[in-house]
Amino acid sequence: MAHLSTVPLSLSALLSEVAAPQCGGTCVFLGTVRDGPEDGGVTAIEYSAYDAMAEAEFDRILAETRGRWPDARVAAAHRLGLVPAEEASVAIAVAAPHRAEAFAACRYVIEEIKRRLPIWKKELRADGTATWVDPSGHPSMVGPA
Amino acid sequence: MDASLGGTGTVRVRFFARYAELAGRVEGILAVPLPATVGDVLARARREWPGAAALPAEPLAALNRRQSALDSPVSDGDEVALLPPFAGG
Numbered sequence: 001m002a003h004l005s006t007v008p009l010s011l012s013a014l015l016s017e018v019a020a021p022q023c024g025g026t027c028v029f030l031g032t033v034r035d036g037p038e039d040g041g042v043t044a045i046e047y048s049a050y051d052a053m054a055e056a057e058f059d060r061i062l063a064e065t066r067g068r069w070p071d072a073r074v075a076a077a078h079r080l081g082l083v084p085a086e087e088a089s090v091a092i093a094v095a096a097p098h099r100a101e102a103f104a105a106c107r108y109v110i111e112e113i114k115r116r117l118p119i120w121k122k123e124l125r126a127d128g129t130a131t132w133v134d135p136s137g138h139p140s141m142v143g144p145a
Numbered sequence: 146m147d148a149s150l151g152g153t154g155t156v157r158v159r160f161f162a163r164y165a166e167l168a169g170r171v172e173g174i175l176a177v178p179l180p181a182t183v184g185d186v187l188a189r190a191r192r193e194w195p196g197a198a199a200l201p202a203e204p205l206a207a208l209n210r211r212q213s214a215l216d217s218p219v220s221d222g223d224e225v226a227l228l229p230p231f232a233g234g
Contacts, residue, residue: 031234049233050161050226053210078233090234110234118207118226119233120162132163136230 003058004049006081014093017075025099027106031090033083041126044084050118061112069105072096076109078119154179154221158190160197162229164204169196177219183208184215186225200227
């Protein structure tokens, strides 16, 4: 299925994808667009992606997660386009028989998403400026999650 | 004979995010003499499109939608993408 979305992410859709009677623990992670005290008035982030590669890499990350935690059920999505502050840019749901696997698998998915998906973000500020976020060269940065 | 061992290859080059702004384009087609590497395609892109000269010396690259080293060989019909540091999530 497609993991990239230009419309607001639906947590309930992800939850219904992973729900199962044998699962007693469900872990959800939402990354949201932040405008913290040091972020300089971020009103929104514009996300763009190398769509075909990001979808393929997304599939690989989820397949690896299912390989490492065979009893876990995993669903995740990333939003593209303009995402206003407070709204979710990434959403992950993991259901597993017990909470430890659910937390571990959910953590794995978000870390791999941040490390491997060819997605970029441009922060838009109230003063009309816009800057590309480069996590490698801007460690105090910011952005969602 | 392996087509990658000689002749000319046509490669689609794609630029993303800040690199697209620097290059002034999101994609272009280059004809490169084979054999050639991803790095050779990058060097040719810098000459062909002046804005692309501003890309870092060794940017992240993908070959046919998978992350790739700059010394990976390219073939006719390949897609080379130049990728700024990832910032998803």
